[in-house]
Amino acid sequence: MPRTSDPDPDPDEDDLDTIPPPRPVFYAEQALLGALLLEPRRLDDVTDIGPDAFSTAVHAAVFAAIRSLPTPVPAQHAENVKWLDAVLSSAREQTRGLNAAYLHTLIQMCPWPRHASAYAEMVEADHARRTLRTHAQRLAQTATDPTLPHPVETALAEAAALSGLLEALSARFRPHPNSLPRTPSLAPVNAPQVHEEAMDEERLLLATATAHPAEVEQMRWLTADDLTLPLHAGLWRCLTSLSRRAAPVDPVTVLWEAQRNGLLTAGAEPADIISLLTAGAGSPQYWGERILQRALLATAHETGRRIEAYTDDPATTPYQLVTGSRRALADLNALRTRWHHSTSPTPPSSRPPRPQLSAPPRAGPPRTAMATSRIPR
Template identity: 60%
Template sequence: MPHAHEPDEDDLEAITPPQPVFHVEQALLGALLLEPHRLGDVTGIAASSFSTAAHAAVFAAISTLPPPDPAEHATNTKWLDRVLATGREQARGLTASYLHTLVQVCPWPRHATAYGRMVEAEHARRRLQTAAERLVQTVHDVSIPHRVQTVLVEADALAAVVDDIAARFPPRAGVLPRTEAPPPPSARDYTEAVEEEQLLLATATAHPSDVDSVRWLLPDDFTLPLHAGLWQCLTALARRREPIDPVTVLWEVQQRGLLHDGDEPGEVLRLLAEPAGSVEHWGERALQRSLLTTADHTSRRIEAYACDPANTPFQLVVGARRSLAGLSAVRTRWQHATGTVPTSRPRPAPTIRAGPPTTTAAHNARATRATR
C-alpha cells in the first residue's frame, strides 16, 4: 500500500498566498463581528459574494442572527458564540480562534462600508469571468444540438451580468481595460471551412444573380484572406452589373491587388470553376462559422479582462460592452439570414447620477428665481 504523503513544514512554502480580497473579506467580517450594527451599511453583497466557504458561512450567520444589544455585546461573547454555532452548520472547520483572528485583523470597523464595496467589486469580476468561461465552453461543445441558439443564450447571460455590474458600478467614459487582448487559440483544422468557402465562391461565380440574396455576408466572415478578397470582388462586380465568370473575377482580384505571394492565377480559376449547391446555403454556413468564431474571440477577450485583478468594475463594463458589440453585429446579420426573430433582452434602467439638491429650501430658492 503506497504511503500517503504527509504535509510538512516545507510544503507551506508552496501554498499560494491569499489574494488581497481575502484580507478585505477578513477586515469586513471582523468589523461586523466587532460592531454588528454596521451590517446595515453594507449593501450589494451576500454570502455568495465571498471567496471562501468559511467567510461565506460567517457572513450568512451575521446576516441571519438578530443583532445583539450593543452594551451586552461589549461585555460578553454570547452573540459571537451564536455566530460560531450558526456558521459551523455551513463550514464545519470554522473555529473560535478564527473568529478571534477576524476581529484582530480588522483595522477600523468604521470602514466596513468601504470593505463591503471592495468585496462586491471582486465578486463582480468573478461573476464576469465565470459567464465568459461558460460562453467559451458552449462555443466549443459540438454535442449541443442547436449550438448557435445555445451560444446566443449564453451571450445574453453574459451581457446580463455586464448590465448588472454596470448598474452597481456605473462606467466612466473612456476608461478601458489595460489588459492586452489574448492571442487567438491554437491552430485548428479549417479544412471543412475552406472547402465550403470554395464551393460558395464557385457557386456565386456560376450564379451571380444569387449574390444579392446574401448581402448579409461580409468578407470578414471568411477564414482565408484570399477567399475574403474573392468575395469582395464578386460583390463589387455584381453591384456594378458587370459580367461575372472566373476570368472577370480573377481580373478584378488583380486590379485590387489581392493576389499575394503563393496565390497562383490558375489555382484561382480552378477554385471558381467547381460550383455545387446554392449560394444561400453556403453563405449561411460561412456566417454561422463567423458567428461562433466571433463569440469565441469575444468571450476570451472578456475572460482576459476579468482575470486581470488590476481592472476595476468600471473598466470591465466598458471593455466587455465594446467586445459584445462586435458579436451583436454578427448576430444581427445572422438573424437577417435565417429569418429568426431577435429575442428582446430587458435592459436595466439608466443609472441616475447625482443631481442638484432636492430639499425644500433648494426647491423654494428655484421657485423664487423663476418668478423674478
C-alpha cells in the first residue's frame, strides 16, 4: 500500500510549495497514536486495524511498536518514560528520521485519549478507501495492458479480488440511509488505438454470420451492445432476429431487414451493406469471441475508473463506496457470465436417450388348450 512521505520536522523552504497539505486522516492518525502513547491500555479498544491501515510509514512503525510491547502499568507509565523510550527504539528499527520530539507531537495532537476508538474508526475508513482505490486502479490498468498473455483472465481475477474486498468491507461497516454515492464525473480518455481493428473484426463477424446463419443461434452470449459501431450493432440485431424467426438469411434479406429497422441512413448505402455482408473470412464464433473480449476489457477499464472516482469524493462513506462499487461491477459480472458461455464447450444434450425397441418375437405355432393337454392313450 503506497503511503505518503514521512513527516519531516524541518523541510527545506524550496520544497514547501510542493508538499501537499495533510488530509484529515493524518490528524486522526496522530490523535490515535497520541491516545495510545498517553494511555496504552486504550489499545484494547482498537482491534480492527493494523499497521497497514496508516497512511505514513512513521505512523505505521509507531503503531506496530505500541502493539508489540507489553502494556505498562498505568501508575508506572505516569511516573517515567521508559515505555515511551522502548516504543521509540522499536519504531526506529522500521523507519528512519523518527525522534522523541515527534512522539511528543503525537501526544499533543490528541484531544482526548478516551476517544481512541473513534479515531481508530476514522483511520479504518480511510484505509478502506485507499485499499479500494488501489484495487480499482489495478483493474483499470490490467484491462488496458497490451503485454498480458491472457488479459481477460487477468482482468477477471482482479475483479474477483475487488469483489472479495467489497464483501469484507460490507461486513465491517454498518449500512445506513442514503447508501448510494453521488454519481462521479469521469475524465474523458483518448480513443483506443485499436479502433480500426475493432471495426474490421465487426465487419468480419457480420459477413461470416451471414454466410453461416446456423451458428448465430448458438451465439446468444454476444449482444448488439458489444459492438462499437451503431450500424454494426443494428445489423447484428437484424441477423439474430432473422435467425430466431427461422427466416432465410443472406445479404439481401439482411439488407431488407436493415431497411425495416431504419438503418439505411445517408452513411449506410445499400451497396455498401451488401459489400460488407459478402466479405467474410473465418467463423462467426471466432470473431464473436474477439468482440466479446474487447467489450469485456473495455467494461473492466470503465468499472475501475468509476470505482476510483467514487473514492476521490471524501464525502462518500465506506458503505456508500461498497454499494456504488457493487453496482459498478454488475455490468462486468454479466459480461463475465457471457464470456464463460462463449468459451465453454457446448454441453451434451440433457435429453434422455430414446429407448431402443427390441425386435418383436418371431411368430410360432399358436398355443391352444389341445396343445397343452395330455393326449389320452
